[in-house]
Amino acid sequence: MSNDDARSYEGRCHCGAVRFRFRSEEITEARRCNCSICVRKGAVVSARYYQPHEFELVQGREALCTYRFGDEVVNHYFCKHCGIYPFHDGAGDYEGRFRVNLGCVDELDVLALPVKMIDGRSY
Ligand SMILES: [Zn+2]
Numbered sequence: 001m002s003n004d005d006a007r008s009y010e011g012r013c014h015c016g017a018v019r020f021r022f023r024s025e026e027i028t029e030a031r032r033c034n035c036s037i038c039v040r041k042g043a044v045v046s047a048r049y050y051q052p053h054e055f056e057l058v059q060g061r062e063a064l065c066t067y068r069f070g071d072e073v074v075n076h077y078f079c080k081h082c083g084i085y086p087f088h089d090g091a092g093d094y095e096g097r098f099r100v101n102l103g104c105v106d107e108l109d110v111l112a113l114p115v116k117m118i119d120g121r122s123y
Helices: none
Strands: 005-010 019-024 030-033 056-060 065-069 072-079 086-091 098-101 115-118
Touching: 005 072
Parallel strands: 030 115
Antiparallel strands: 005 019, 019 056, 065 072, 072 086, 086 098
16 A cells, blocks of 8 residues: 555544544445354445554543454454444454444445455354
């Protein structure tokens, strides 16, 4: 990614307790995943993971709860007030890589974006 093309996006959970910001090339596509948790959330997520220098939790660390399952390599965050999943990140060897729930980004018409599937069920 060329940093010249990067811009800033802002996202928040439903109640607004959790706010975050990330730098990305213009978002023109999205992903959904068929793993056991994503299929239940139904979330439309970013096409790639963002690195720590591209992602900033602006507010709401104290509102975030973490859910882990299986091999526990992913922190599935959700807001303890409104229950919304704003993003997740890796744990252990994958620490600090963030995938974002694009539905939390107000300026995106998320359901109008072309979506590709991630075959997370097979991982
Ligand atoms: Zn919330």
